[in-house]
Ligand SMILES: NC(=O)C1=CN([C@@H]2O[C@H](COP(=O)(O)OP(=O)(O)OC[C@H]3O[C@@H](n4cnc5c(N)ncnc54)[C@H](OP(=O)(O)O)[C@@H]3O)[C@@H](O)[C@H]2O)C=CC1
């Protein structure tokens with residue numbers, strides 16, 4: 320199998336490294352390019368056998384799977400370059416939410432999948448959100464589910480829910496890391512505990528909480544109930560957070576969705592020449 324990657328920035332390189340480290344792909348399976356070629360060359364130095372191509376066209380020709388790992392604003396240039404070389408038998412995988420399956424199906428003859436990864440896939444953990452276009456056969460879907468199961472929990476989602484699913488799964492690590500950072504900063508400022516010690520404690524706590532919520536059999540509500548003993552200290556903290564933070568998540572979702580709508584409009588304008596303000 321030949322697996323092509325266009326874009327080896329943050330997410331392209333995380334996927335390549337995760338697929339290789341998990342044993343899902345050998346470096347020999349992979350051919351990659353990047354606008355700044357040195358980034359792809361660095362990866363190939365780290366993983367001998369991986370090939371670097373000088374253009375998106377070169378990656379596309381002969382690829383069974385083709386990953387597009389560029390930002391939404393960069394898609395059109397890539398599509399223009401590969402449009403005349405992509406074939407119906409190939410599977411093209413987009414990893415970004417504002418480029419819709421129908422956008423790519425309109426411009427490419429290939430089978431289209433949208434699979435949104437997460438930085439957590441770097442440690443072979445977290446989810447990947449799988450949305451499959453109608454051109455994919457059941458065998459194609461099984462192939463992709465199987466490939467991504469080496470680096471994540473592949474979860475089928477409806478395209479309608481890509482944005483909110485991505486907020487939780489792909490933006491979520493940044494939001495959770497923000498919470499940890501602010502908790503640590505307050506701990507250091509208030510008590511003088513060292514930043515290193517506070518960060519270690521908060522990080523181990525995050526890992527353990529994730530395990531309780533995934534394999535430990537706890538729902539978020541059950542976990543809070545179990546920790547917050549009646550009349551105890553945690554309950555006081557939870558009461559404060561309920562008062563101060565509850566509305567934040569509604570605002571957060573409004574904000575990410577509004578940016579998504581903006582990006583979607585820009586993608587449609589770039590792809591099909593519709594008007595953007
Ligand atoms: N970061 C994350 O946690 C997640 C990101 N995503 C999605 O992944 C996509 C990429 O994000 P991310 O990796 O963070 O962004 P980066 O900017 O780190 O990576 C984009 C890469 O694409 C390269 N590139 C741009 N245009 C071209 C082109 N025409 N030909 C070849 N290479 C090109 C850039 O090259 P150059 O080195 O020259 O800039 C850059 O290395 C986005 O669409 C994002 O929505 C999805 C889930 C999570």
Ligand SMILES: O=C(O)[C@@H]1CCC=N1
Nearest residue numbers: 415416485486489490
């Ligand atoms: O911030 C972004 O746009 C991307 C999408 C999901 C995570 N990172």
